[in-house]
Amino acid sequence: MxxxxxxxxxxxxxxxxxxxxxxxxxxxxxxxxxxxxxxxxxxxxxxxxxxxxxxxxxxxxxxxxxxxxxxxxxxxxxxxxxxxxxxxxxxxxxxxxxxxxxxxxYEYTNLNKTQMQVVTVEGEKVKLEEALVNSEIKYKQTQDALAVVRDVKNTVVTLGGQAVSPTSYAKVYYNKETQVVYVDAAGLPEPPEGKVYQVWALKLNPLTPTSIGLLDDFSKDSQRLFAVSKANGAEAFGITLEPAGGSVSPTMEQLYTLGKV
Structure with missing residues (x-):
């Protein structure tokens, strides 16, 4: 060679x-x-x-x-x-x-970096999916709220503040045909820990209060629009502050708002 x-x-x-x-x-x-x-x-x-x-x-x-x-x-x-x-x-x-x-x-270091990047991308994907779901939920809530407000069959009942909280207010959207009730509680303050707002449908003569629901998860609902139970022949509505879980009868000393249909 x-x-x-x-x-x-x-x-x-x-x-x-x-x-x-x-x-x-x-x-x-x-x-x-x-x-x-x-x-x-x-x-x-x-x-x-x-x-x-x-x-x-x-x-x-x-x-x-x-x-x-x-x-x-x-x-x-x-x-x-x-x-x-x-x-x-x-x-x-x-x-x-x-x-x-x-x-x-060097290759092992690059592999670790790549794996970390994959984990980061997966984490970002999960966050985006959660954000999308939250956006869809908020969109539906907004659409439901608009449907309630725009329904011409609803009677709008304004509830004014009472002695315990004169600046409080609320609105009730009441369909007399279907007895469906929605409560707009945007004018109520955050309830103290261990307390909950309770909604009452009232008949005036004689005065007969009937509980139609609790405004649970008050701080989590940014729109503060709540669907409660149906009210049969309600003549007025009131909202009181009660212990968590609600009360059998309204605590009148804690009557926050009241309004006549």
Whole structure:
């Protein structure tokens, strides 16, 4: 084989990486002594490995690589005997192994980053889905509220504030045909903890209150429009503040709003 055949065969790279048998390595070492171009090619391959290793220096010991390069530079200026060739081969094997380990670490780091990005994207997807559901719920609530307000069959009953809370107010949308009742409680303050607003349908003569519902989840309903039970022949409506769970009869001292149909 000619020197060019050795260079193009790929055996020199295998020689540098220590993948040839002992006899094959000895053969190439002998040929390198005879042919300068083969020896130069081996040196070029070794330098390439050192340069690659050095490019990853933030992850490796700078001191160790400087020692390796110093020894290699010292050998390049002399005739390379067989034993020195083996030492050089050993150093380059270490460098090649270091490059391989760094490459694996780099790929592992990238894999972790990719997995974290996938988790982040999935989290954002869940948030967007939740936001979409909330938007749809709010849209339906708005449509329901508009339907109640615009229904010409509803009688609007204004409930004014009473002694316990003169500034409070509310509205009742009452369909006398279907007996359906909606309460707009936007004018009521937040109920204290452990308390709940209770809605009463009243008959006036004699005064007979009938509970038609509690305004539960008051703070969670931003529109404060509540559907309560039907009111059969109601002549007035009132809202009182009661203990959680409601009361059998209204606490008149806690009457917040009252209005006649």
């Amino acid at each position: 000619t020197p060019n055949d050795y260079i193009e065969s790929g055996d020199l790279e295998l020689y540098v990486y220590g993948l040839l048998s002992e006899s094959e390595s000895e053969e190439i070492a002998k040929i390198a002594k005879k042919h300068k171009e083969i020896d130069n090619e081996i040196i070029a391959i070794e330098k390439a490995i050192v340069n690659i290793s050095t490019s990853f220096s933030p992850f490796l010991s700078v001191e160790n690589f400087e020692k390796i390069k110093a020894k290699l530079d010292l050998k390049y200026s002399k005739v390379i005997p067989m034993e020195t060739q083996n030492n050089r081969f050993r150093y380059l094997g270490w460098a090649a192994a270091a490059v391989l380990l760094i490459g694996i670490g």
